[in-house]
Amino acid sequence: DMSRFAARTVSKLVRAIEQSEGAGATVRRSIGTPQLRNYSPFLMLDHFSVKVGAGFPDHPHRGQETVTYMLDGAMQHEDFAGHAGKIETGDLQWMTAGKGIMHAEMPCPRPDGKPNVGLQLWVDLPSDYKLDEPQYQEHRDKDIPRAKNDKVEVKVISGEALNADGSITKSPVRNRVGVWFLDVRIQPGGKLEQRIPFGWNTFLYTLTGKPHIAGKQVEPYHTIVLGREGDGVAAENSGEEEVRFVIIAGQPLDGQRCVQYGPFVGDSEEFIYQAFMDYQGQTNGFERAKGWNSKIGG
Ligand SMILES: Nc1ccc(F)c(C(=O)c2c[nH]c3ncc(Cl)cc23)c1F
Ligand SMILES: [Fe+3]
Numbered sequence: 001d002m003s004r005f006a007a008r009t010v011s012k013l014v015r016a017i018e019q020s021e022g023a024g025a026t027v028r029r030s031i032g033t034p035q036l037r038n039y040s041p042f043l044m045l046d047h048f049s050v051k052v053g054a055g056f057p058d059h060p061h062r063g064q065e066t067v068t069y070m071l072d073g074a075m076q077h078e079d080f081a082g083h084a085g086k087i088e089t090g091d092l093q094w095m096t097a098g099k100g101i102m103h104a105e106m107p108c109p110r111p112d113g114k115p116n117v118g119l120q121l122w123v124d125l126p127s128d129y130k131l132d133e134p135q136y137q138e139h140r141d142k143d144i145p146r147a148k149n150d151k152v153e154v155k156v157i158s159g160e161a162l163n164a165d166g167s168i169t170k171s172p173v174r175n176r177v178g179v180w181f182l183d184v185r186i187q188p189g190g191k192l193e194q195r196i197p198f199g200w201n202t203f204l205y206t207l208t209g210k211p212h213i214a215g216k217q218v219e220p221y222h223t224i225v226l227g228r229e230g231d232g233v234a235a236e237n238s239g240e241e242e243v244r245f246v247i248i249a250g251q252p253l254d255g256q257r258c259v260q261y262g263p264f265v266g267d268s269e270e271f272i273y274q275a276f277m278d279y280q281g282q283t284n285g286f287e288r289a290k291g292w293n294s295k296i297g298g
Contacts, residue, residue, distance in 0.1 A: 005193045007214045007234030008202065012036070012225035016047060016205070023298075024054030030205050030223040032122070039201050039225070040252040041177045043122035043260060047205065047221065049115040050075075055106035057297035060286065061097035062275045063130040064265040065123040067181065068093045068105070069157060071207070073116030078296050079103035080288040083136060087118075090141025092157055094173050096125070097263075098132035100278065100285035104297035119205070121181065121248065124258055127267045129176045131285070137173055145169045151190025151237070155183040159249070161194065178251030185244045186211065186237040194247060196232040202249040204233065209243030212236045 014035050016028035025048055030036060032044030043064060050056075068075065070087050077093065078084040080102040087093050095101065107116040147154040147161035147169035154161040159180025160170045171181075178197065186192060196202050204224040210217050213224050213235050226233065237243045257267045264275040278284040 005232070005234065006230045007193070008196070008226040008228070008230035008232060010214050010216050010224055011227040012223070013216070013218065014223045015219075016221045016223060021046065021048070022050070022054070022056040025050040025056065028221050031203065036223060036225070038258070039203070040254070040258065041124045041179065041250045042201065042203075042248065043124055043258070043265060044120075045122075045205060045223075045248065046120045047117070048120055049117045050107045051113070051115045052107050052109050055298070056104065057106070058102060058104045058292075058294050059263060060100065060102045060279050060289070061095070061263040062100045062265070062279075062285070063271065064097055064125055064263070065176070066095045066097065067121040067123065067158075068095070068118060069121075069181070069183070070116070070118040073110055073114065073118075074108035075105055075116055075118065076108050076296050077103055077105045078294045080292040084296075085138065087138070088141070090144070092139045092144060092173075094137040094158070096129070096132070096135040096176065098125070098129060098134045101134045102286065102289045102292065104294035106296045106298070119246065122265075123177065123179055123250065124253055124265055126177055126253060127256055130266065130271070139172060143172070145171065151187035152192045153185045154192070154194070157181040157183055177253060180247065180249040182247040183244070184235070184247060185242055186235060187242055188237050188240055191236040192233065193231075194233040194235070196247075196249045197251070199228060199252070200249045201228070201252050202226045202233065202247065204245050204247050206245040209237065209241050210239055211243040211245055212238060
């Protein structure tokens, strides 16, 4: 029968180029470069690579969520409230900064000297959540569900995915704003038709291999912005090696302004001004910044 799946088309294809970030770290920035801004609710996607001696020392966040997903190696984190931990390959940290977090994110030593590599996604928050208490949702690789089909595996970091038997695999992550974050591996000869909620902004970031997305072959480290019309993502692997990419889709925060100054993300200039005053004055959620220095931040 006629396929009832209308694939969204590729509306933008941008190679992510390495740039320096933090203290001696390098990132391939996808969303968040001049060519890829204003893609609500997404603020930034960094494909980061960092070795001991470099990292992201003590810094604040307000009014946003940061999603850190490890691809290879491990990062340690420590915040001004004493919350500390380590995320290793395949693990996830979904941090809702809300009214304010100050933390450091540093690489763990690796015996093989390889860099620690992962993805960090920054998501804007609906105004009502911007000044909420901070919250962490942390999940180990083994606890993040997968939807498996013949030659396709979809690891459901956030959101949901369909199984071959028609059942739905859902992530345990609780979202303030609708966000699907899927880590997709397709074996040679495999095909995927992944439905995406109507009207959600959707992009892909390619990691390994050269998948065909909506019929177009794409190299690694490319951001693929999809058009808004259509049922979702059509992908296939017509090569000889496994292909891997992430699909990230989000409900646009329509009607809400986004005013960003680094890690402060508000809906007005006044919000940003207040964030600065609170951070400098160590008030309104930044009290614990007073005299705080992380142990891991060097
Ligand atoms: N300059 C600047 C200003 C504010 C920040 F929050 C950061 C920052 O912490 C990061 C930016 N990309 C990242 N990728 C991965 C990780 Cl673990 C952290 C970051 C930063 F670098
Ligand atoms: Fe941070």
